[in-house]
Amino acid sequence: MDRPIGVMDSGVGGMTVVKEITRQLPNEQILYFGDISRCPYGEKSLGTVKEYTIQVAEYLVERDIKMLVIACNTATAAALPILRERLDIPVIGVIGPGARSAIQNSRNEKVLVLATSGTVKSEAYADAIKRLNQDFKVTSRACPAFVPLVEELRYKDHIVTGIVIHQALKDLTQSDADTVILGCTHYPLLKEDIRRYFGGRKTVIDSGYETAREVSSLLTFHNLFRVASGEVTHKILINGDSSRFRYILRDWLPELEYDMREIELKV
């Protein structure tokens, strides 16, 4: 089964999921789609995001992926159910794995979700968690400033990062939730800053990290492992300008072997 795993996101955030997939499953090949020209998805309407997500999914399916990972919370909230219905391959989103990990980790059954406006409006995390366990209390907070912070490469500037995090979260410092879900795949780049902001007292869950594990689980369940071994070159398709994407990857996944191409998604 030498077909690649398709992974999509509006920008570079989905590479947090790829980082974990390639660490846990070094045999697998990734075909990544970054919808840079329409990034960010998080502040657009769910209807628009649904349309974009279906377009990208269909583009990847035509390129013979064996599984689709929607490595974007907003796109998962908008389009996971319809893609599961429409596509013949397994489709994984990032919300379910994050929700399950929160349930597994939380001791006081109180969870705080940090996400984009789109994901917060969708109530997708609260739905996913309460569907599994209705005893949980879920509070959500939209953090619209976090994605630009990462995409504009400011995530290493701890002073700027600190100010933006403080603005977004200052009235949550007394929150009694023992678990925080990073409900956007860009946020893991701010994970340590967010963890420290809460004084190290909350378990911070990276949905992407958890998603990689479920990819592994479904590959086993559907018997879809890649058989070939040896060096793997991943493929990255960028709808738009790839320069920032390259910069972040160099900083952040320096060992990844990949071919990157700029393409134009015709819709």
Next chain:
Amino acid sequence: MDRPIGVMDSGVGGMTVVKEITRQLPNEQILYFGDISRCPYGEKSLGTVKEYTIQVAEYLVERDIKMLVIACNTATAAALPILRERLDIPVIGVIGPGARSAIQNSRNEKVLVLATSGTVKSEAYADAIKRLNQDFKVTSRACPAFVPLVEELRYKDHIVTGIVIHQALKDLTQSDADTVILGCTHYPLLKEDIRRYFGGRKTVIDSGYETAREVSSLLTFHNLFRVASGEVTHKILINGDSSRFRYILRDWLPELEYDMREIELKV
């Protein structure tokens, strides 16, 4: 989808998995089978264990379970592939989840597996881990004295437990593995003792705990959640004498609401 989740084990060990399933998924109903009269499976031949496991699985399928959890490592090693082929419902074993969790958690890619002789002989963990990531080094150790220790209710006697653990693991104290898999569902009752024996320096993975999470994942994926809510009474069927089983449950899962019946498995 108000059918129960079937869970089977040779003895009480599988209740470590049930404990986590009911904590994470309080809506779900469990139908448990404890094959006490033929316990332990771990020191029998894999052929015999395969036969027993298929008999129990078929018995549970006749009672209309929606999913089967083989909450026993030896039975998973012996019969998971054939049951996945034969049964129309999803079948989950404990080895895959434990292997995935070890890969996710280990930083130096060295893993130590503690299990029964049957599981060690099968090399099921080494196979499962290396199939995902061939860079890992896996060392296995059979600990035949651990299951009787638990089944004979000695798991709270820390002096006896300490001696048995020392006998089994004394030449592994210098092992450089950073991660230990408890590859038998009885062993979580000894988890703290084992963790302390290694000076708290190794991550100790409880396969059952990890399995509960994958049960949740597959319920989502197959859309098999129980819709009814309110109090759930679980059902426990014991092939043999249930007295020790009751004793351990009272000690260990005091809040579980259940009906227990002794049955005779006719084969």
